[in-house]
Amino acid sequence: MTETPTPLPPTVVKLGGSCLADLAGGWWDDLAEHGRERPLVLVHGWSKPLKQLSPRYSEPSAILRDRYGNQSRWTTPEVIEDIKTVSAELGREVLGRLEQRGIAAERLLGSDGLVSAGEGERWWWKDKQLVELENLVGPITGVDPAPLTKLEPGRAYLVTPLARNAAGQEVNTDADRAAAAIAGATGATDLILVTDVAHLLIDGEPVREITAEAAAEFRDKGATGGMRKKLRAAGEALDRGVERVVIGSAPVTDLLAARTGTVITRT
Numbered sequence: 726m727t728e729t730p731t732p733l734p735p736t737v738v739k740l741g742g743s744c745l746a747d748l749a750g751g752w753w754d755d756l757a758e759h760g761r762e763r764p765l766v767l768v769h770g771w772s773k774p775l776k777q778l779s780p781r782y783s784e785p786s787a788i789l790r791d792r793y794g795n796q797s798r799w800t801t802p803e804v805i806e807d808i809k810t811v812s813a814e815l816g817r818e819v820l821g822r823l824e825q826r827g828i829a830a831e832r833l834l835g836s837d838g839l840v841s842a843g844e845g846e847r848w849w850w851k852d853k854q855l856v857e858l859e860n861l862v863g864p865i866t867g868v869d870p871a872p873l874t875k876l877e878p879g880r881a882y883l884v885t886p887l888a889r890n891a892a893g894q895e896v897n898t899d900a901d902r903a904a905a906a907i908a909g910a911t912g913a914t915d916l917i918l919v920t921d922v923a924h925l926l927i928d929g930e931p932v933r934e935i936t937a938e939a940a941a942e943f944r945d946k947g948a949t950g951g952m953r954k955k956l957r958a959a960g961e962a963l964d965r966g967v968e969r970v971v972i973g974s975a976p977v978t979d980l981l982a983a984r985t986g987t988v989i990t991r992t
């Protein structure tokens with residue numbers, strides 16, 4: 726009797742928009758080496774590429790805050806189009822780099838059946854005022870891994886984390902939290918959040934290891950901006966069964982082995 730092999734869970738790597746343009750050749754060699762052993766799901770951000778597309782994405786009004794202090798991009802249909810434009814360009818580059826190194830890579834929009842979103846917030850802090858506005862951003866309500874049909878060593882997916890809401894609209898989501906939801910839904914043991922800082926800093930000191938509980942405490946009391954989103958994503962990933970979340974910057978071989986960066990675990 727022939728046995729069906731148990732599918733290998735993927736490694737999920739979130740590529741921060743802050744650093745994507747600067748990732749040098751060695752980075753891709755390391756990632757491809759890992760990709761020959763394990764299926765890869767890469768989830769990318771776009772904060773810096775959008776700023777490079779237009780100066781309006783550097784204006785303070787481009788980013789809103791909800792009543793709890795969480796940041797979110799002010800997203801209109803035009804912004805969704807710009808996200809798709811920069812993501813298509815990023816996709817060509819990332820897929821090219823992986824394919825040169827022998828990894829068959831495919832690009833997916835989260836909104837094409839992978840990520841669903843719920844009703845978004847209506848009240849937002851914009852230009853220091855709390856205003857009611859329609860923001861095309863939704864909280865992630867589910868991930869259907871069915872479009873990830875080829876989770877095999879030697880293959881990678883690059884996911885653009887847009888989502889689809891119940892009304893069928895395409896909405897923006899937070900890329901770190903989307904990566905966490907995808908890691909949970911695919912049974913990934915590791916979620917790697919690659920960014921432009923080597924560690925989480927607490928009181929100016931780099932943190933090597935931290936529990937989910939301590940990370941959540943820092944998130945609620947002292948974390949700001951992009952790191953606040955990452956800590957929120959890390960907590961959600963661990964709640965969904967991921968064993969460890971690593972936040973840091975290249976070299977990626979060390980990040981993937983948790984030899985560098987900040988490692989967050991349940992206990």
Ligand SMILES: Nc1ncnc2c1ncn2[C@@H]1O[C@H](COP(=O)(O)OP(=O)(O)O)[C@@H](O)[C@H]1O
Nearest residue numbers: 741742743920921922924925926949950951952
């Ligand atoms: N406590 C902290 N430790 C480290 N980085 C922090 C902290 N608080 C805020 N940050 C900021 O978070 C940024 C990373 O988040 P973000 O800009 O969203 O990156 P990415 O585009 O990679 O997701 C860092 O560049 C740093 O400026």
Ligand SMILES: CC(=O)N[C@@H](CCC(=O)OP(=O)(O)O)C(=O)O
Nearest residue numbers: 741742770771772797798898900
């Ligand atoms: C809702 C919301 O704000 N979404 C984020 C998603 C991209 C992202 O998170 O990009 P980084 O990885 O570069 O931070 C945004 O549009 O900026």
